[in-house]
Amino acid sequence: MEVTQPLVARAAMLIRRPPPDCYEAFVDPAITSKFWFSAGSDRLDAGRQVIWTWGMYGVSSTVDVKELVPGHRIVIDWDAGTEHASIVEWLFVPRAGGATFVDIRNHGFTGEPDKQVQQLVDSTDGFSLVVAGAKAWLEHGLKLRLVEDRHPDMLVEGWKPR
Incomplete structure (x- = not known):
């Protein structure tokens, strides 16, 4: 198999909250932990390195914050320097009625083309759950545990959600 175009995983959804609220949900780990990871070492801030932890799976990732445009854009370098490194970008596009297209x-x-395609598939799968979980939390205050329930056989023994 030959990959001739850059691979881009994409997940997007309308969230019926203003862009600043949606943006804040991804930079503040106290909010993000309601729908994605279980803990973050700090808020995202340009030039800062933070650690995101998925306690339910016993894993963490290092994130280098490359760019923040409050209410509009986030760019991170995820796991820089590792075989799993990639760039993630969030765009927060204002829509009618105070909604945001995230x-x-x-x-x-x-890596090898097969590996890149698998990363693309896994990323699309994961970020689709993340944006759906963010929508449920921001619009309705519902903690759906989508990321946690995606791989129930991989949960750390004794894991108790907050």
């Missing part, structure tokens, strides 16, 4: 794009996959 558009998440992941690219820069490395």
Whole structure:
């Protein structure tokens, strides 16, 4: 198999909250942990490195924050320097009625073409759950546990959600 175009995983959805609220949900780990990871070491801030932890799976990732445009855009380098490194970009596009179109794009996959395609598929799957979970939390205050329930056989023994 030959990959001739850059691979970009994309997940997007309308969230009926204003862009600043949607943006804040992804930069503040106290909010993000309601629908994605279980803990973040700090808020996202340009030039800062943070650690995101998925306690339910016993894994963490290092994130280098490359760019923040409050209420509009987030760019991170995820797991820089590892075989899983990639760039993730969030766009927060204002829509009528105070809603936001949240558009998440992941690219820069490395390795053999088969591996890149698998990263693309996994990323699309994961970010689709993330944006759906964000919608449920931001619009209705519902904690759906989508990311946690995606791989129930991989949960850390004794894991208790908050």
